[in-house]
Amino acid sequence: MEIIKGGICAATGFTAGGIHCGIRKNKTKKDLALIFSEKKAAAAAVYTTNLVKGAPLVVTKNHIADGFAQAVICNSGNANTCNANGIEIAEGMSKLVAEAMNISENDVVVASTGVIGQPLDITPIKNGMEALKASLGNNSEDAAEGIMTTDTVLKEIAVSFTVGGKECKIGGIAKGSGMIHPNMATMLVFITTDCAISPEMLQKALSSDIKNTFNMVSVDGDTSTNDMVTVLANGMAGNEEITSDGEAFDTFMKALNTITVHLCRMIAGDGEGATKLLECQVNGAKTEDIAKAVAKSVICSSLTKAAMFGADANWGRVLCAIGYSGADVDVTKIDVSFISDKGEILVCKDGAGVDFSEEKAKEILLEKEITTKIELNDGEAKATAWGCDLTYEYVKINGDYRT
Amino acid sequence: MEIIKGGICAATGFTAGGIHCGIRKNKTKKDLALIFSEKKAAAAAVYTTNLVKGAPLVVTKNHIADGFAQAVICNSGNANTCNANGIEIAEGMSKLVAEAMNISENDVVVASTGVIGQPLDITPIKNGMEALKASLGNNSEDAAEGIMTTDTVLKEIAVSFTVGGKECKIGGIAKGSGMIHPNMATMLVFITTDCAISPEMLQKALSSDIKNTFNMVSVDGDTSTNDMVTVLANGMAGNEEITSDGEAFDTFMKALNTITVHLCRMIAGDGEGATKLLECQVNGAKTEDIAKAVAKSVICSSLTKAAMFGADANWGRVLCAIGYSGADVDVTKIDVSFISDKGEILVCKDGAGVDFSEEKAKEILLEKEITTKIELNDGEAKATAWGCDLTYEYVKINGDYRT
Numbered sequence: 001m002e003i004i005k006g007g008i009c010a011a012t013g014f015t016a017g018g019i020h021c022g023i024r025k026n027k028t029k030k031d032l033a034l035i036f037s038e039k040k041a042a043a044a045a046v047y048t049t050n051l052v053k054g055a056p057l058v059v060t061k062n063h064i065a066d067g068f069a070q071a072v073i074c075n076s077g078n079a080n081t082c083n084a085n086g087i088e089i090a091e092g093m094s095k096l097v098a099e100a101m102n103i104s105e106n107d108v109v110v111a112s113t114g115v116i117g118q119p120l121d122i123t124p125i126k127n128g129m130e131a132l133k134a135s136l137g138n139n140s141e142d143a144a145e146g147i148m149t150t151d152t153v154l155k156e157i158a159v160s161f162t163v164g165g166k167e168c169k170i171g172g173i174a175k176g177s178g179m180i181h182p183n184m185a186t187m188l189v190f191i192t193t194d195c196a197i198s199p200e201m202l203q204k205a206l207s208s209d210i211k212n213t214f215n216m217v218s219v220d221g222d223t224s225t226n227d228m229v230t231v232l233a234n235g236m237a238g239n240e241e242i243t244s245d246g247e248a249f250d251t252f253m254k255a256l257n258t259i260t261v262h263l264c265r266m267i268a269g270d271g272e273g274a275t276k277l278l279e280c281q282v283n284g285a286k287t288e289d290i291a292k293a294v295a296k297s298v299i300c301s302s303l304t305k306a307a308m309f310g311a312d313a314n315w316g317r318v319l320c321a322i323g324y325s326g327a328d329v330d331v332t333k334i335d336v337s338f339i340s341d342k343g344e345i346l347v348c349k350d351g352a353g354v355d356f357s358e359e360k361a362k363e364i365l366l367e368k369e370i371t372t373k374i375e376l377n378d379g380e381a382k383a384t385a386w387g388c389d390l391t392y393e394y395v396k397i398n399g400d401y402r403t
Numbered sequence: 404m405e406i407i408k409g410g411i412c413a414a415t416g417f418t419a420g421g422i423h424c425g426i427r428k429n430k431t432k433k434d435l436a437l438i439f440s441e442k443k444a445a446a447a448a449v450y451t452t453n454l455v456k457g458a459p460l461v462v463t464k465n466h467i468a469d470g471f472a473q474a475v476i477c478n479s480g481n482a483n484t485c486n487a488n489g490i491e492i493a494e495g496m497s498k499l500v501a502e503a504m505n506i507s508e509n510d511v512v513v514a515s516t517g518v519i520g521q522p523l524d525i526t527p528i529k530n531g532m533e534a535l536k537a538s539l540g541n542n543s544e545d546a547a548e549g550i551m552t553t554d555t556v557l558k559e560i561a562v563s564f565t566v567g568g569k570e571c572k573i574g575g576i577a578k579g580s581g582m583i584h585p586n587m588a589t590m591l592v593f594i595t596t597d598c599a600i601s602p603e604m605l606q607k608a609l610s611s612d613i614k615n616t617f618n619m620v621s622v623d624g625d626t627s628t629n630d631m632v633t634v635l636a637n638g639m640a641g642n643e644e645i646t647s648d649g650e651a652f653d654t655f656m657k658a659l660n661t662i663t664v665h666l667c668r669m670i671a672g673d674g675e676g677a678t679k680l681l682e683c684q685v686n687g688a689k690t691e692d693i694a695k696a697v698a699k700s701v702i703c704s705s706l707t708k709a710a711m712f713g714a715d716a717n718w719g720r721v722l723c724a725i726g727y728s729g730a731d732v733d734v735t736k737i738d739v740s741f742i743s744d745k746g747e748i749l750v751c752k753d754g755a756g757v758d759f760s761e762e763k764a765k766e767i768l769l770e771k772e773i774t775t776k777i778e779l780n781d782g783e784a785k786a787t788a789w790g791c792d793l794t795y796e797y798v799k800i801n802g803d804y805r806t
Contacts, residue, residue: 050723
């Protein structure tokens, strides 16, 4: 497997584009993205478990019920959620794409992100459709820009891999960066591949993958109303279609996982206001569920997040977060270390503090990527979760988001 | 019932005091408190459900297993938690009080609050015992000061009430203000009363009360390792001892609830970095559990808390938090209003936005106490939760708490 350029346009047959159509006031920010596949593609998706669901998710679910799609439209600046006419607008967006691209509106994935509860005017999207279509090309970055909200960096990745002697490519784009605490679903992520795989196996791969990737990310504990990941697979790599478990499926899963882990880390590291990417590795758990519960509890703790912002080795807060995680652990067996590019330092052994150099700890914690390693010494299961620190900037961004 | 002065010294037979003994570096801050009852008192307590439990809680639980206690010692500046010699130190503190006050060490409630995982040196406490004993008097405020950590205001309250023709008094002190997300337990609260009530009924009253009071408060989602509420009832009011359900018990419950609700609101309003007390009232739920889950989810949402800091009527975040609460609600029936001393404004009706004056909303949200009123229109059950806004100051306090 090799990391390649091109993002969601890396896979054969996919083009993408993005424009500013006028949903956002700031004209320098793109607010509309389109992804298009030359051939109809197998489609899979997972959605937020929030009971308050964005209208676009409802429409998308209907459209890909048959397992296929050919285009994705996504706007930023407005979530089209909690609006009386939300479904109508989401269907209107699909229809505009169908007409422009000469495909069925049932083959359009539609997504929106931004403020909740403000009616979305379809006029700028309608007026922008021609320009949006014209923007299609090898322009993954434009599409990635078009779906950004408070993100500070564009999120894309692609890899190549081989299935049955044929070179396949898979790539993805994502947007964070607040209201992120996925629960059997995730944030907005669009993945494209030219690998031939049946809709059923594509959905199986995605549903399985997110349990250890997007569902293990938290920026702020708030599960969004508009979370969604979709994968389109158009089969243009020419490999024999993957229709069952086996070596080819495993290879595809591995490629998909490379994309999703990369995007998870980018989303966590670019969480609203974040200065650091935090990773929590839990080892030696009795079960995977225990390992996951511990990892997520530590990643979600406001106190641990604030301590990391201050590069403060306050491991007592890590123990505290493990203790209230609800997971069945033996506190007296727990070891905790902090790791970064500057080294590793053990701060807690058997549930109690050890003497350690505060100076060395500070040096380690001043880095941009910090791993909290927790050894439960209670079994073989493990899990990893990702998040970010809690900063002044998070408060600033969210103290007045709408204006 | 009448609000009276005196805090934990309002009830007959109780004295209290507080000193700086040297656990904290800052000599202007008291760090040791003592509460004493002339007569042995019925004792009840509830503790944190965090698996990581402070050593003082373990010792206290043993000491009041027989239902009685006569003194409370509490230090701030160090939680005496996750230390190899924690139990020994907590027992040592009890012994010092027992010797000084000439009571059994089994009648001492011991509590600690502050940083986790740093050994607590008993020397300053030992050296301070004489001064601590000498500080005993009608000094509820000194004790309240002695247990403060990052609290900015002292928290005390007392009321008088009548049971069987006898005037009784009940008072309490509390400390917040971070790591507060009680779960079948609470923060540090000490309550004293001269009402005569059996240990069993006292425990019943406390365990029942906290479900709707301390368990409905959240400052930051982190359930502390050292949470505890204790009530001492010394019977010196001379009423006939309450030993069963009935009118007298109901009167006592009402007085207790007045104390606990007041302290809840004080703890929430003085949450770390807080500029506002937030209350969430949920009405019209199918069950009380649903009402509670919704109220706590809204109070705990970082995004809602940050919006309130910015006085931003971003009701979409309220809907979002209801949606991921896990509670069974019909989103299309939900109404949301914001209320303060400046009035009430409806911002969401039947799960969708309504036209409202942003100017009026801003005026309402700029106040210091804000209520988010949620009408589920789905039944008769209701619940209230308390919390605070998320501010720059919270991040500052917790970015470098240990130094």
